[in-house]
Structures are given as C-alpha cells and as structure tokens.
Amino acid sequence: MEHFAITSDGEKVDNPRYLKRALDKLERAQQNLSRKKKGNNNHEKARLKVARAYVKVRDCRTTSCTSSRRGSSATTKRWSSRTWR
Secondary structure (H helix, E strand, O other): OOOOEEEEOOOOEEEEOOHEEEHHHHHHHHHHHOOOOOOOHHHHHHHHHHHHOOOHHHHHHHHHHHHHHHHHHHHHHHOOOOOOO
C-alpha cells in the first residue's frame, strides 16, 4: 500500500512503515520464546519481551489510525466553527 489515506483535496498520508518493523520484532520474540523451557527464568524474560513487543504493535496500530483522524478532525473543526448564512 503506497499511501495510508488520500483526502478529498488530494493530500496524501504516508503509510506507516513502523508497524512492519514492530511486527517483525514481535515475530522474532515469539520464536525465541518458543525455544525456551517453561519454568526457566529465561522463559520468563522472553515472555516479557513478547508482551512488550505486542504492546508496541498495538500502540502502532492505534496511533496511526487516531493521528490521521486527529489531523482531519482538526481541519473539520476549523471549518465547522464558521457560521454559514
């Protein structure tokens, strides 16, 4: 996907590439966790690493959607504050 969004006036919002990097990191962390023996301290550390990576992915998904909406809503708010007669 080239662009995340294209507004009606032709403004292009770039696709957030940081999500792919975060997903790759999550995948690697999950692979490392699967190799650890349950009950081991290293397993616990790897589990926490997976949890942190997952939170990063979740935040990336949330932030990319809300930041693009925030930008458009600010424009909408500016236009809606005018009184039309």
